[in-house]
Amino acid sequence: MNSLLSPIEIQRPASLEFGAGLVGAVGRWAAARGIARSLVIATGPTAARAALLGLPGEVVVFGDVKPEPDIPNLEEALALAERVRPELVVGFGGGSAMDLAKLVAVLPGTGQSIHDVVGPEKVLGRKVALVQVPTTSGTGSEAGTRALVTDPATRNKLAVQSRHMMADLAVVDPDLTVTVPPAVTAATGVDALAHCAEAFTSRRAHPLIDLYAIEGIRLVGRYLTRAVADGEDREARAGLSLASLYGGFCLGPVNTTAGHAVAYPLGTRHHIAHGLACAVIFPHTLAYNAPAVPEKTALVLEALGAPASADPRAVAEITLDFCRELGIEMRLSRLGVPEDDLPAMATEAHAIRRLLDNNPRDISESEILALYRAAY
Known part of the structure; x- marks a missing residue:
């Protein structure tokens, strides 16, 4: 156990909004920054609710997030991101959607694969905005810097940790969970x-x-x-x-x-x-x-x-x-x-x-x- 004298670093989203009915804050935040092209990473049922985000401009939704996302699932999302070239990536769903969103925000265009970034602080950087919006109450992934995906070859979870995967904005709207x-x-x-x-x-x-x-x-x-x-x-x-x-x-x-x-x-x-x-x-x-x-x-x-x-x-x-x-x-x-x-x-x-x-x-x-x- 660490004591009060033990050093510790706390990382948080640059902005965090908590409260019922706040989901539209995502669109207002994006509009204020002139974002015109967004990619929403969501599970199937949640994908149908993407309009609640109120995003401006062109919005593309990847709605095929698996409950336990694996490398092939990540690669599908990354391929779509390479085509769309979003200015903003939004994780909209439970921990699986938000974890994939983190990786989709940092991997395209870097030459890095998922295997290159497993472990702490191996991600080179991030050029797009990242917003996280949870629709379940479990993982707390909206507030963190880790993402996990399963490697089907080894049946192990690959854990990536990077300060570049911390959200610019997290919007926690409890009404989304009812x-x-x-x-x-x-x-x-x-x-x-x-x-x-x-x-x-x-x-x-x-x-x-x-x-x-x-x-x-x-x-x-x-x-x-x-x-x-x-x-x-x-x-x-x-x-x-x-x-x-x-x-x-x-x-x-x-x-x-x-x-x-x-x-x-x-x-x-x-x-x-x-x-x-x-x-x-x-x-x-x-x-x-x-x-x-x-x-x-x-x-x-x-x-x-x-x-x-x-x-x-x-x-x-x-x-x-x-x-x-x-x-x-x-x-x-x-x-x-x-x-x-x-x-x-x-x-x-x-x-x-x-x-x-x-x-x-x-x-x-x-x-x-x-x-x-x-x-x-």
Whole structure:
């Protein structure tokens, strides 16, 4: 854990607007800068709503973003960007759309491929404007400098981090999330929770980020059940949008830990949506880490509105119940994961050192396998 004397760098979008009904701010921002040609990167359902952005001039929409985007999906978007030559790229959707938008904004015309920029600060620069507009409350990608895509050849997620991928403008309009179905609301909400809880209990945790992390957890505890029960509860939607944003603030300087590392193979191998994968794994990794960070684990449960505890069994039971009551299917066996694939998944997860090295407690490959079996 870092102390108040530990140095930390915080990066944020140059401008961030938060509030119901603000989506039109994107068009006003673009018009004020004389932008005449834009490329919107969106998922299929969201692509049909691109007119809400109010963009001026020529607007081209790439609406084929996959739930777990891979290199071929990225290459399709990059090919369109090469033809369109936009002055502005807009990520409009969940984390997948916003991650692709970051890469589409920085790669065309540079001679760099996705493999050239994997890792921290390898992107050469950016010549176009970048705006991010989330339509779900989960990843907080609008506030960060990372993008992830899956390499089909290795089944690994490639992580790119660059200050050049930070948005010029992020517009967080909670009203855009009212149409998100209950199951997606639940899973993405637990993803936001996992971002905050993992950052809060990380070896790299910092008091400056703890502030966002614990408040993000409180917001999920207060509003997620309400939003699942009534998607048009605008206050609950706003609370979750803020929780997601705070989770995004946690990712840059601290990042996630074992929870996300263990969740990744569920998406890359079995195409389970990222939010759902993180939700299924979250109780098990929080409980595993409890002995290493007992005080902070107890605070996580309190922030969720549950009794404070650092006992691993109680932690697992309380958080499993929280997720089940949201209607989330918490058994890997019911999500189409073959039991004989668990050892290979454990091997892949154990190799994700960029996240596991942040974990507050060392975890072996056999212990990861035990977590999968507990979730099975």
